[in-house]
Amino acid sequence: MKKISVTVNGTTHQSEIEPRLLLVHYLRDVLGLTGTHVGCETSLCGACTVMVDGQAVKSCTVLAAQADGSTVTTIEGLAAGGTLHPVQQAFWEHHGLQCGYCTPGMIMATAQILQRNPDPSEEEIRHGIEGNLCRCTGYQHIVQAVQCAAKKMKSQPAPANR
Amino acid sequence: MIPANFDYITVKSLDEALSLLAKHKDDAKILAGGHSLLPAMKLRLMQPKVLIDIGKIKELSYIKEEGGQIHIGAMTTHFQIETSALLQKSCPLLPETATQLGDMQVRNKGTIGGSVAHADPAADWPAAVIAVGAEIVVIGPKGERAIKADDFFVDMLTTSLQPGDLVKEVRFAAPKGKTGQAYMKVRHPASGFAVVGIAVTLTVDGGKCSASGIGVTGVSSKPYRAKSVEAALKGSALDAKSLAAAASHASDGISDAISELYATGEYRKHLAEIYTRRALETAAGRAK
Known part of the structure; x- marks a missing residue:
């Protein structure tokens, strides 16, 4: 067993884990943060x-x-005080999902894309979300949601720590 | 999918990693970014008894140019290479390779050292490091040594690393003169790995090709240097006809092309020729 200390969404957790425990199972099964989904593994x-x-x-x-020793942000940590993160809001408004299974990962990836490039082209958005599969939408509404999120974040930047 | 049990040790220095490797020998594996090793462990294709995590050794993460040589530390992530201003200026082949590798999340975590040490026959880096004539700097029980990329890759998932060795850095001479480079790949639609990947660097002098490096991945069980293509390019005018003629040698001497459900060996060799031509045309265009 190994002792770890991980700060997840602002709360520091001390846990004793098997070395082979994957982070996704730690988040879901140990901390109960089931917003992060297990898809293809x-x-x-x-x-x-x-x-x-x-x-x-x-x-x-x-x-x-x-x-161990890291700061982790999951989908549960994105909204600040009950107000949706602009990326979450944009996915809602543009219906950037259907079944919702890929959505937490898609939103976290989008947050990273926009953090690095506040004004991505459609091509850059599609390249950025290449590692996130959606089997419902055909991606069109997701791309629109990302474009909308980019606009929102220009006018109302997300909190610095997110 | 859960890996088999193992002991996990985090190290803070190279010396510590080397002494643990010496102690545990073949029972141990070095964990860098984990993006080749952990998937293999989850499939139980690998079941090391000890994982030595070098992720906290910050001094293994760097990209620098010194005395005409470019050095890339083993723990440098694909993302760091993709976005390196130094490389974009002095050797854009590497950022161009990085940006086509895996996906954003994989590039954030995976490392160049881990990728070359794993030696997946469909990995992207082997083509690029062969093309630029890189050396893989290895540190082991007897100290440091440099292995030419051409000699480093031995077979599928097999390198010339010896027990107790670990990859320290990738280094190569910064391209000089008028150069043009390109990396082009046929991306496997499901995995993103290279069905075929061609890395090209050309040096042009007086309108003619004075030197070239062509690395090929995905075609065979090990990446290779397309020597006949390089020989055909030497002194050529880099017009469409001579580039196509040179590219026709892309799989010369390859008798063990990988054949599987997605692409037969013949198809891979065909793709190698087409993509070599395209990569040559792109690189030649960039050299002008």
């Missing part, structure tokens, strides 16, 4: 995307032990 679909120290990663391909 093979680092392809992106449903498990979370931020670790500000970098979007696929949490099915990261050991919880590797996150």
